[in-house]
Amino acid sequence: MTLLLLLMVSFIATGNWAQERVWTWQCQEGRCVKQLLQRNETPQGLEACKLVCDIYSTLWPRPTGKVELGRVLVPINYNAITIIGISGEGRALSENVGQLFSTAADNFRNRLTTMFKKQEQRTSGGKSLQVQVTIHDSSTRTLTMESDESYELYISEADYSQVHCNIVSAQFFGANYGLETLSQLTTFDDAADNLVIMRDVNITDSPAFPFRALVLDTARNYFSVASIKRTIDGMAASKLNTFHWHLTDSHSFPFQSSTYPQLSQYGAYTPQQIYTPQDITSVVEYARARGVRVLPEFDAPAHVGEGWQWAGPNVTVCVNAQPWNKYCVEPPCGQLNPTNDTVYEILGGIYHDIFALFDSDMFHMGGDEVNFECWRSSLDIVNWMTSQGMGQTNDDYLQLWDMFQKKAYMKVVEANGGNEIPIVLWTSHLTAEGAIDKYLDNEIYIIQIWTTGRDAAIANLVNKGFRVIFSNYDALYFDCGFGAWVAEGNNWCSPYIGWHKVYMNNPYTLLTNLGVDVSPGTAARELVLGAEAALWTEQVDESSLDGRFWPRAAAMAERLWSNPDEGWQQAEYRMLAHRERLVQRGIQSEALEPQWCYQNEGSCPSQG
Structure with missing residues (x-):
């Protein structure tokens, strides 16, 4: 009894008690199962498990075309991420689309920052991530009902030091969605204490409704x-x-x-x-x-x-x-x-202001x-x-x-330059x-x-x-x-x-x-x-x-x-993961189930 008490005091004093990992998650038949960590077993965090377990990973919405996911995670260095955008001819993007792409790239980095919970001077291990985004139409910057929102996404492990991602789209809108999907294929593995990304990915995606x-x-x-x-x-x-x-x-x-x-x-x-x-x-x-x-x-x-x-x-x-x-x-x-x-007369002025x-x-x-x-x-x-x-x-x-x-519509047409x-x-x-x-x-x-x-x-x-x-x-x-x-x-x-x-x-x-x-x-x-x-x-x-x-x-x-x-x-499973993603990004999304259900997939929905 005295020895056990001394051990407890030692754990509390050194902080090891709180840091000691007891659980790990393993993917079994398409769901993450919570299990006691065995001696000498390398633990896997819940978020990392969810990323590789479901047939569509934690992607939301799920892609509509080809979906090939390697289900192998690679650590990446938060401080070694490069994102470049080029036109279909391999030249620089136009100024207008280039500005949009620059913002989209910053948004991507900010999502990883939130995920990584980056602190000043915090080190980050892993491989560098090189992202190249090709936008064939480098001039269109306004979304319409005819816009092309499709994209292709490829992730590969280039060598021992780099992970490459290529995103190809017809217009900026698809490229932006490709970056969102890329961020959803990345997570913070709290067991490895690092960002990880899925490799060997091949996705072709476009929306069902415009x-x-x-x-x-x-x-x-x-x-x-x-x-x-x-x-x-x-x-x-x-x-x-x-x-x-x-x-x-x-x-x-x-x-x-x-x-x-x-x-x-x-x-x-x-x-x-x-x-x-x-x-x-x-x-x-x-x-x-x-x-x-x-x-x-x-x-x-x-x-x-x-x-x-x-x-x-x-x-x-x-x-x-x-x-x-x-x-x-x-x-x-x-x-x-x-x-x-x-x-x-007043409607005409209001419409003019709106169209401006x-x-x-x-x-x-x-x-x-x-x-x-x-x-x-x-x-x-x-x-x-x-x-x-x-x-x-x-x-x-x-x-x-x-x-x-009819009269109001004519005022709309006038406000829209005829x-x-x-x-x-x-x-x-x-x-x-x-x-x-x-x-x-x-x-x-x-x-x-x-x-x-x-x-x-x-x-x-x-x-x-x-x-x-x-x-x-x-x-x-x-x-x-x-x-x-x-x-x-x-x-x-x-x-x-x-x-x-x-x-x-x-x-x-x-x-x-x-x-x-x-x-x-x-x-x-x-x-x-x-x-x-x-x-x-x-x-x-x-x-x-x-x-x-x-x-x-x-x-x-x-x-x-x-x-x-x-x-x-x-x-x-993916809906619960996306809800967590929204909360992580500062959106106070309503809870759907107890957190226990998030950690014990398949245990809550009635099977009867």
Whole structure:
């Protein structure tokens, strides 16, 4: 007893007790198994085991083409990493793409820094890492629906002192994804106390869908530029490519218009809670260097109110009207007056300011939840309709809405230098059967679906040749499943949506279930652009932003990039690893399971 006590005191005094390694992880049948470390056995850390164990390593999203993984880890020297970018002809990259590549290379190094937990003067053993990135199109720097996001990645052990990685892509966007994949094939092995990388790798990868997005509403609650950039970081880590920015709503007007600064002066929650032109330019460029386009939305003719008070009489109607549930879906109410010419003058200025700041290849005009009772409450609108020989039926108000949409669209074209641009609209009465043929052109309009994935109207849209984006609320509304804020009980779209349902939300399957043939090569399949997860922020602010999006948005990301045939069960180990990766990078991603499950793969999901 005395000897044991002396040994314990010795361990505690020297610190060896805390450093003594008891466990190791071994890959067995595709999962990491926790085992007691045997005498003279070389231990392997959990993260190193996970890197070599799963058929797709810890890659998220999993690649879509050739995947050859050597499953042998090589230590690399953090202080001996070289990254160069060249054009397809072997020359230097153009200045514009070169700047983007330089940022992407710095981002890669920063990811390794975070992983390595590098301290000043800390030594790093291992081989040097030489990364050469070839970008064939050295001029394109703006992401569009036609952009090539594919890449090839090769890792080999050149000799006793070097590891070589070659990334080949058509455009910068694929190269950026190749660097992300390379960082995911690297980890810190805490048993070896060093960075390790997988060798003998051959990957060919490209996305299944061209549009992979998140929408953040920054009007109901304000979000700092830093939090928006953090969201974009999570998107880049998950290979999502579109940040849809819902800039304004009836609640507040945080967008600072250069033409009409009164809008944010009257409509922002505080003078500090605005997005200046400099803020927006900063976000757009930050996103561009991470392969993300920023898609602006200015929702109209509904979802307006705060900020318009200065514009004069009858520019807006039913603003903050009560009882609110008669005039809108949530307080405060408010809609533009389509019969007032000042409306279009102001819209023209707003659109001009937006196009000066954003360079997206499409524009979102909102167009949802127009309430005809709101318009009927305005004597000004009613008198104008009577003077035009119109009545007061819903069909008459659809015609009024159509008039607004056409006039507003012409202002968009003017703001875009006279060039037409694809317009995204939410599903609404205007996109319903019987109206859409009459009022909307499928060459111009893309329809974003927010109804359930079982809605027969979705099939109608595709059958009529409209391009569609899925945001079906039964799987992709991440504000669902919390307490109601305008009544008792739960909010309108409860219950909470888990990552499993998000992962299984396959747009092609939804359309197939609705009787639409979307087999490869069909015209209908080409009309499905992708999907977008939505976060409406009545009950979300910056303090809860990360947990609402992540890691569920990553589940959608793999669905849209890889579109796997298998279910979520085959992705669970990698999902848990990606969640840890997001946290490591400073994104406060929601926990999915106890940490014990992360360390004991296969022990938690029910097998029954």
